[in-house]
Amino acid sequence: GQPVSNLIGDYYIFQNVMSEHSIHVSFKVRPVPYHITVNKHGGDLNTVNPSGRIEVMGGSSQTFEFIAHTGYELEKVLVDGQPVTIQNNRYEFQNVAANHTLDVYFKVISHKVRFVDWDGTVLKEETVEHGQKAMPPADPVREGHVFTGWDGSYNEVSTETIVTAQYKPNQYRVIFKGWDGATLKTETVDYGAAATAPEPTARAGYTFSHWSADFSDVRQDITVIAVYTINQYTVTFVDHDRTVLKTETVAHG
Numbered sequence: 167g168q169p170v171s172n173l174i175g176d177y178y179i180f181q182n183v184m185s186e187h188s189i190h191v192s193f194k195v196r197p198v199p200y201h202i203t204v205n206k207h208g209g210d211l212n213t214v215n216p217s218g219r220i221e222v223m224g225g226s227s228q229t230f231e232f233i234a235h236t237g238y239e240l241e242k243v244l245v246d247g248q249p250v251t252i253q254n255n256r257y258e259f260q261n262v263a264a265n266h267t268l269d270v271y272f273k274v275i276s277h278k279v280r281f282v283d284w285d286g287t288v289l290k291e292e293t294v295e296h297g298q299k300a301m302p303p304a305d306p307v308r309e310g311h312v313f314t315g316w317d318g319s320y321n322e323v324s325t326e327t328i329v330t331a332q333y334k335p336n337q338y339r340v341i342f343k344g345w346d347g348a349t350l351k352t353e354t355v356d357y358g359a360a361a362t363a364p365e366p367t368a369r370a371g372y373t374f375s376h377w378s379a380d381f382s383d384v385r386q387d388i389t390v391i392a393v394y395t396i397n398q399y400t401v402t403f404v405d406h407d408r409t410v411l412k413t414e415t416v417a418h419g
Contacts, residue, residue, distance in 0.1 A: 197225060199221050199222070200221070201265050201266075202228060202259060202262070202267070202268055204216070204217045204218060204220065206272070207271045212233065212234055212272040213231075213233040216230065227259060228259045229258040230268060232270055236296075237275055237295075239272065240270070241271040241273040244267075244271075245267070276296070278327070279294055279300035281303055281331070284333060290302070290303040302320065312333060312336065314332045314333060314334050315332050317331075336356075337354050340352070340389075341388070342377070344366065344369075345367070345369050345392050345394055351363075351364040358385065360384065361381040361390075363377060367392070371397050371418030372394035372396055373395055376393050377391070378392075378393055396417045399417075400414070
């Protein structure tokens with residue numbers, strides 16, 4: 167009933183036997199080692215942890231973690247050629263009883279880049295891989311404006327991106343002149359904007375009426391002249407007794 171420890175390999179030797187003995191031998195199951203072979207596909211910086219050829223004792227479990235590098239995402243995982251469901255970027259083999267292969271696929275993330283005009287019109291839409299450059303469309307044309315470029319970066323795309331065309335308005339000169347041809351004001355105005363008129367000069371015997379041209383939506387160089395109407399007076403002729411003999415309207419001068 168006493169355990170022995172002086173085994174020689176798988177043998178025990180009774181020496182100098184002087185009486186009867188009994189021996190009880192107990193056996194236990196020795197776990198069989200299996201292997202899980204990991205194959206990673208796509209992107210050298212992506213990680214499967216652990217990786218390589220992993221030894222797992224029969225009946226035990228082994229968890230693998232999948233870590234995608236910036237610009238990549240996990241695409242799919244195959245166990246022995248069959249797709250499996252992944253939770254929290256991990257997969258666990260349970261109660262391992264055979265050799266397995268684990269194929270892990272990563273793919274580059276793609277982003278949409280949309281080039282739009284000043285009014286929101288989509289000029290071009292392109293899908294590019296993470297970190298790559300989008301190609302803008304030909305320079306757009308806008309009446310009365312000069313295209314100056316795009317308002318966002320599209321050289322190293324890392325997210326969904328909207329890039330808007332930028333313009334500089336053309337500028338025009340508006341000259342306001344008085345009735346005598348004297349320049350009252352000169353103003354530089356953006357395309358489509360309004361000029362601000364000066365106070366018209368006084369003119370003896372005349373009343374200012376209006377300006378000769380519209381300047382509320384300027385789209386070219388214009389000269390605007392003050393327009394006046396001549397004042398009118400009433401002349402009444404009366405007799406000695408104040409009887410009205412004649413009434414006449416006469417222009418100034």
